Amino acid sequence: MDELDRAIIGALVEDARSTYAEIGGQxxxxxxxxxxxxxxxxxxxxxxxxxxxxxxxxxxxxxxAYVELFCQGxxxxxxxxxxxxGLPEVVSACTVTGEADALLHIRATDVRHVExxxxxxxxxxxxxxxxxxxxxxxxxxxxxx
Amino acid sequence: MDELDRAIIGALVEDARSTYAEIGGQxxxxxxxxxxxxxxxxxxxxxxxxxxxxxxxxxxxxxxAYVELFCQGxxxxxxxxxxxxGLPEVVSACTVTGEADALLHIRATDVRHVExxxxxxxxxxxxxxxxxxxxxxxxxxxxxx
DNA sequence: AGTGAAACCTTAATGGC
DNA sequence: GCCATTAAGGTTTCACT
Numbered sequence: 001m002d003e004l005d006r007a008i009i010g011a012l013v014e015d016a017r018s019t020y021a022e023i024g025g026q027x028x029x030x031x032x033x034x035x036x037x038x039x040x041x042x043x044x045x046x047x048x049x050x051x052x053x054x055x056x057x058x059x060x061x062x063x064x065a066y067v068e069l070f071c072q073g074x075x076x077x078x079x080x081x082x083x084x085x086g087l088p089e090v091v092s093a094c095t096v097t098g099e100a101d102a103l104l105h106i107r108a109t110d111v112r113h114v115e116x117x118x119x120x121x122x123x124x125x126x127x128x129x130x131x132x133x134x135x136x137x138x139x140x141x142x143x144x145x
Numbered sequence: 146m147d148e149l150d151r152a153i154i155g156a157l158v159e160d161a162r163s164t165y166a167e168i169g170g171q172x173x174x175x176x177x178x179x180x181x182x183x184x185x186x187x188x189x190x191x192x193x194x195x196x197x198x199x200x201x202x203x204x205x206x207x208x209x210a211y212v213e214l215f216c217q218g219x220x221x222x223x224x225x226x227x228x229x230x231g232l233p234e235v236v237s238a239c240t241v242t243g244e245a246d247a248l249l250h251i252r253a254t255d256v257r258h259v260e261x262x263x264x265x266x267x268x269x270x271x272x273x274x275x276x277x278x279x280x281x282x283x284x285x286x287x288x289x290x
Numbered sequence: 291a292g293t294g295a296a297a298c299c300t301t302a303a304t305g306g307c
Numbered sequence: 308g309c310c311a312t313t314a315a316g317g318t319t320t321c322a323c324t
Contacts, residue, residue: 012197016161046203052157058191081284093285096278133241139226140238
């Protein structure tokens with residue numbers, strides 16, 4: 001993992017459909033050399049895949065929210081993971097330090113939809129209470145890496 | 146934007162390097178038909194690009210945090226955007242309802258690094274105080290769409 | 291309008307240097 | 308890591324529904 005690898009990753013994050021020759025031109029390598037490095041980066045797990053960047057509003061997901069979860073003391077992270085894994089609206093979830101035990105990122109069609117998802121999560125027996133913040137305006141769009 | 150478009154987008158989110166023929170096999174269309182729809186989806190902005198999914202830890206970004214920003218009453222969203230746009234550690238930022246004015250998602254090399262970034266943000270004149278939560282374990286990895 | 295099939299052209303993938 | 312060859316996928320055009 002050297003400076004060239006980071007440059008190649010940067011190019012792929014910018015546009016995953018770039019040809020190996022194009023990337024090679026940017027970083028100063030030939031196409032086969034780039035391919036070997038990309039294969040190695042995928043093999044070692046530095047690159048976990050290639051995905052399309054989608055405009056959520058185009059699919060009708062116009063509302064997003066962040067929800068803090070306050071759980072019972074004995075609640076395990078895996079229990080929380082299990083509870084939210086089935087909900088497609090939960091885009092991201094993690095346990096955190098501080099007052100809250102977990103923080104969820106939710107994408108939904110509208111505020112009413114957000115409310116429904118929160119209700120379903122709050123129905124979990126280990127959830128003591130939730131505290132949510134609806135996103136007003138996005139300043140920086142979430143970017144990979 | 147019909148059910149076929151959504152299926153194609155789903156396939157591309159799964160793997161942006163799928164061939165048009167492979168996607169066609171999944172959704173029941175020929176390769177050229179898939180390409181035409183993909184081109185249209187890119188043209189209309191439903192698909193904003195293709196990117197590599199990167200494992201942050203492979204690049205040394207092992208620590209992430211969420212930071213709530215409490216600002217002065219007269220602070221505009223654009224002022225916050227301007228202040229954080231220059232920081233590469235800020236992966237995502239948005240204004241939210243509730244007590245806090247904005248919520249930032251930060252990726253850094255370690256806890257000390259997170260602290261430095263927060264200090265820089267707190268130094269902005271419009272920032273009254275910050276409240277941060279360090280991520281302990283990630284339950285659901287942020288996914289596009 | 292949108293699709294399916296075929297021709298053409300570009301790019302990916304391999305082996306050798 | 309670079310160069311050349313072979314195979315595969317992308318791109319365009321045309322006929323059809």
